[in-house]
Amino acid sequence: xxxxxxxxxxxxxxxxxxxxxxxxxxxxxxxxxxxxxxxxxxxxxxxxxxxxxxxxxxxxxxxxxxxxxxxxxxxxxxxxxxxxxxxxxxxxxxxxxxxxxxxxxxxxxxxxxxxxxxxxxxxxxxxxxxxxxxxxxxxxxxxxxxxxxxxxxxxxxxxxxxxxxxxxxxxxxxxxxxxxxxxxxxxxxxxxxxxxxxxxxxxxxxxxxxxxxxxxxxxxxxxxxxxxxxxxxxxxxxxxxxxxxxxxxxxxxxxxxxxxxxxxxxxxxxxxxxxxxxxxxxxxxxxxxxxxxxxxxxxxxxxxxxxxxxxxxxxxxxxxxxxxxxxxxxxxxxxxxxxxxxxxxxxxxxxxxxxxxxxxxxxxxxxxxxxxxxxxxxxxxxxxxxxxxxxxxxxxxxxxxxxxxxxxxxxxxxxxxxxxxxxxxxxxxxxxxxxxxxxxxxxxxxxxxxxxxxxxxxxxxxxxxxxxxxxxxxxxxxxxxxxxxxxxxxxxxxxxxxxxxxxxxxxxxxxxxxxxxxxxxxxxxxxxxxxxxxxxxxxxxxxxxxxxxxxxxxxxxxxxxxxxxxxxxxxxxxxxxxxxxxxxxxxxxxxxxxxxxxxxxxxxxxxxx
Numbered sequence: 001x002x003x004x005x006x007x008x009x010x011x012x013x014x015x016x017x018x019x020x021x022x023x024x025x026x027x028x029x030x031x032x033x034x035x036x037x038x039x040x041x042x043x044x045x046x047x048x049x050x051x052x053x054x055x056x057x058x059x060x061x062x063x064x065x066x067x068x069x070x071x072x073x074x075x076x077x078x079x080x081x082x083x084x085x086x087x088x089x090x091x092x093x094x095x096x097x098x099x100x101x102x103x104x105x106x107x108x109x110x111x112x113x114x115x116x117x118x119x120x121x122x123x124x125x126x127x128x129x130x131x132x133x134x135x136x137x138x139x140x141x142x143x144x145x146x147x148x149x150x151x152x153x154x155x156x157x158x159x160x161x162x163x164x165x166x167x168x169x170x171x172x173x174x175x176x177x178x179x180x181x182x183x184x185x186x187x188x189x190x191x192x193x194x195x196x197x198x199x200x201x202x203x204x205x206x207x208x209x210x211x212x213x214x215x216x217x218x219x220x221x222x223x224x225x226x227x228x229x230x231x232x233x234x235x236x237x238x239x240x241x242x243x244x245x246x247x248x249x250x251x252x253x254x255x256x257x258x259x260x261x262x263x264x265x266x267x268x269x270x271x272x273x274x275x276x277x278x279x280x281x282x283x284x285x286x287x288x289x290x291x292x293x294x295x296x297x298x299x300x301x302x303x304x305x306x307x308x309x310x311x312x313x314x315x316x317x318x319x320x321x322x323x324x325x326x327x328x329x330x331x332x333x334x335x336x337x338x339x340x341x342x343x344x345x346x347x348x349x350x351x352x353x354x355x356x357x358x359x360x361x362x363x364x365x366x367x368x369x370x371x372x373x374x375x376x377x378x379x380x381x382x383x384x385x386x387x388x389x390x391x392x393x394x395x396x397x398x399x400x401x402x403x404x405x406x407x408x409x410x411x412x413x414x415x416x417x418x419x420x421x422x423x424x425x426x427x428x429x430x431x432x433x434x435x436x437x438x439x440x441x442x443x444x445x446x447x448x449x450x451x452x453x454x455x456x457x458x459x460x461x462x463x464x465x466x467x468x469x470x471x472x473x474x475x476x477x478x479x480x481x482x483x484x485x486x487x488x489x490x491x492x493x494x495x496x497x498x499x500x501x502x503x504x505x506x507x508x509x510x511x512x513x514x515x516x517x518x519x520x521x522x523x524x525x526x527x528x529x530x531x532x533x534x535x536x537x538x539x540x541x542x543x544x545x546x547x548x549x550x551x552x553x554x555x556x557x558x559x560x561x562x563x564x565x566x567x568x569x570x571x572x573x574x575x576x577x578x579x580x581x582x583x584x585x586x587x588x589x590x591x592x593x594x595x596x597x598x599x600x601x602x603x604x605x606x607x608x609x
Contacts, residue, residue, distance in 0.1 A: 077112070077113070077120075078119075078120050078123075080106070081117070081120045082120075084100075090160065091121075093114055093117055093118070096117055097113075097114075122166060125157075125161055125166060126166075126171055128160070129157055129158065129161050129168065129171055130175055132152060132155055132157045132158060133148070133152075133175050136148065136151065143176060145173070148172060149168075149169075214229040214231070214232035234467060234471060234474070235471055235474075235510075235557065235560075237463075237467055238464075238467035238470070238471050238514070238553070239553055239554070239557055241460060241463045241464050241467060242464055242467075242468065242517050242549070242550060242553055243550060243553075243554075245456055245460060245461070245464050245546070246547065246549075246550045248453065248455040248456055248460075249453055249456050249524070249543070250546075252453035252455070252456070253453075256452070256539060259400045259402070259408065259410070259435075260433070260435050263319075263400075263410070263435070264431070264433050266313075266317050266318075266319060266321075267313075267396075267412070267414060267431060268431050270309040270310075270312075270313050270316060271305070271306040271309035271310055271416065271431065272302070272305075272306065272309075272416070272429060272431060273302050273305035273306075274302075275291070279291050290426070290428055291429050291430075292426050292427055292428045292429060293427045293429065294425060294426060296384045296385075299384060299387075299418065299427055300371050300372065300384065302418070302429065303331075303371050303390060303392070303418070304369050304370065304371050306392055306416055307329060307331075307352050307356070307367075307369040307371075308367055308368060308369050310323075310394055310396070310414070311323070311329075311356070311358075311367035311369075312366060312367050313396065314364075315364040315366075319398065319399075320398060320399040321396055321398045322398070322443050323397070324395075324397055324442065324443075326395070327394060327395040327396055327397065328395075329392060329394040330349060330350070330351055330392070330393050330394070331349065331350045331351070331374075331390065331392055332347065332349050332390070332391040332392075333348045333349075333350070333380065333383055333387065333390055334346070334347045334387075334388045334390075334391075335347075335348075335383045335387045336386040336388065336423070337386070338386070345388065348380060348383075350374060350378060352369060352374065353374070354373055354374050354377040355369050355370040355371055355372070355373035355374035355377075356369050356374075357369075386423075387420060387427075388419075388420060388421055389417060389418060389421060390418040391415065391416065391417050392414070392415075392416040392417075393413070393414065393415055393416075394413075395412065395413055395414065396411070396412045396414060397409070397410070397411050397412075397438065397442060397443055398410050398412065399443060399445065407440065407445075407447050408437065409439065409440040409442065409443055409445065410436065410437060410438065411435070411436055411437075411438045411442075412433050412434070412435045413433065413435075414431070414432075414433055415431070415432045415433070415434075416429070416430070416432075417429070417430050417431075417432075437452065456521075456524055461524075461525060464518075464521050465518070468514045468517050468518045468521075469518070471510065471514050472511055472515065472518070475504075475507040475508075475510045475511045475514070475556075476511060478504045478507040479504045479507040479508055479511070481504075482504040482507075506556055506559040507556075509552055509556045510552070510553065510556030510557075510559075512552050513548075513549045513550070513551070513552025513555070513556055514549065514553065515549070516545045516546075516548045516552065517545070517546065517549035517550065517553065518549075519545045519549075520542050520543075520544075520545030520546040520549060521546075523542045523545065524542050527542070558571070
């Protein structure tokens with residue numbers, strides 16, 4: 001049985017026998033079926049769209065004439081719709097049909113009316129979408145669809161295009177192509193830097209300084225902005241030199257810390273009786289109890305031991321220690337005196353003399369001390385019955401050899417405190433030291449005085465100063481420019497979508513980090529310009545500025561990870577989940593405060609014994 005021919009097959013076999021009116025109707029039907037039909041479509045585009053359609057070939061030589069007639073009717077209908085003042089891109093076909101059903105210009109369109117209305121509505125939405133893109137001041141010929149889509153995703157004009165499943169990305173590409181020819185491959189951003197100045201080119205230029213990246217990989221193309229790339233290399237150099245300075249300073253500070261810590265350990269073992277390594281790193285609460293005394297006899301014995309340990313340290317301790325003429329020990333007593341029912345706090349200072357004696361053993365003077373004789377001579381024999389605290393202060397010189405084989409001469413200020421300020425019978429003992437560098441000539445040693453952390457001086461320090469100054473200037477300019485443009489464009493409807501490009505929080509982080517690095521380098525330079533008489537405690541302050549500054553500088557460098565969206569997944573996740581994160585922090589914070597209050601009241605009163 002022979003299968004019946006379709007309408008298209010009959011047209012192909014009998015196109016010469018077709019009625020001209022029927023052929024025209026079929027051709028017009030094919031025009032209405034063109035997906036990209038609009039009032040501006042050209043005859044060439046129509047030929048390309050219908051060249052394989054048998055209805056088009058059946059029209060023969062009449063095709064162009066019928067097309068022009070069709071286009072005139074379409075344009076008349078579009079003009080008619082455009083003349084309606086209340087018509088917009090959000091209106092529906094049902095509303096239009098009811099409102100215009102009595103208008104002869106509407107009824108003349110016949111079956112084409114609904115199709116042509118959809119074409120007209122799509123043109124309106126396309127114009128609205130283009131206007132939305134024009135409202136973005138920082139858009140340029142190198143903008144990517146992903147960035148722009150993220151900026152306008154909450155705009156009604158974009159959401160309408162998405163809801164109707166219209167080709168938003170294709171329209172965007174057409175808009176970008178109109179801005180300027182898009183170079184292929186890896187090209188410079190110099191053209192993008194100067195393109196589209198508009199009526200206010202200085203604003204466009206400022207916007208590009210904020211929006212552009214040094215380089216960006218997008219759809220197989222590498223986009224490079226030369227000015228931003230130069231700034232990027234300055235930031236990279238600053239980060240490298242700053243990190244090098246931080247690490248070299250850390251190594252140097254570690255050596256100095258060892259010199260101080262080990263020296264303090266020597267003093268504790270020579271001047272604090274019954275001191276042991278168990279007190280060096282205490283658990284809390286300490287299972288062995290505090291380092292303290294509880295009887296007068298033990299109290300006096302500890303003071304005698306400290307005085308003897310100081311005067312005998314030159315020959316008794318390992319290492320090289322010297323007591324110079326000015327390195328004398330002083331004792332300060334603070335106690336309570338009750339007279340005629342009146343309580344008074346008094347203080348007395350003594351220098352060990354009357355209780356200090358020495359004998360020569362193996363060629364060395366060995367000292368012994370009796371505090372009671374000292375107190376008896378000063379009429380203070382009863383002072384320990386109402387003592388608040390006793391403080392021993394002294395100075396000591398020493399020579400150290402660092403890991404690099406160089407020599408360092410130090411002066412250590414010793415401060416030993418026996419404290420019973422609340423008069424509860426427990427006298428806590430603590431030894432503190434303050435160390436500074438001195439000239440080795442004081443110790444009659446001929447050597448070159450060492451410049452501390454010399455790797456952090458010279459041309460490296462100059463590079464850190466210069467580069468941090470430049471990056472601070474760049475970041476301050478960027479941040480202030482963002483605030484200026486935010487004020488200029490504050491009345492734009494989509495400012496909330498691209499406001500994040502203007503508020504340069506990364507620049508603020510980088511400025512703070514660079515300022516810390518600059519401050520740390522300045523402190524180090526001011527302390528290290530004299531090679532002697534430097535208190536080593538200042539290195540802790542320098543380390544604070546160096547460390548915080550380096551951390552913030554590396555955090556600020558993460559802004560350049562936007563070269564590809566996969567590198568910034570962490571920040572995108574935090575950004576889009578910020579409300580949930582804040583809610584979680586609020587919830588856990590509330591629980592923490594409750595548990596902390598409960599634990600403080602329930603377990604706060606605790607005695608280690």
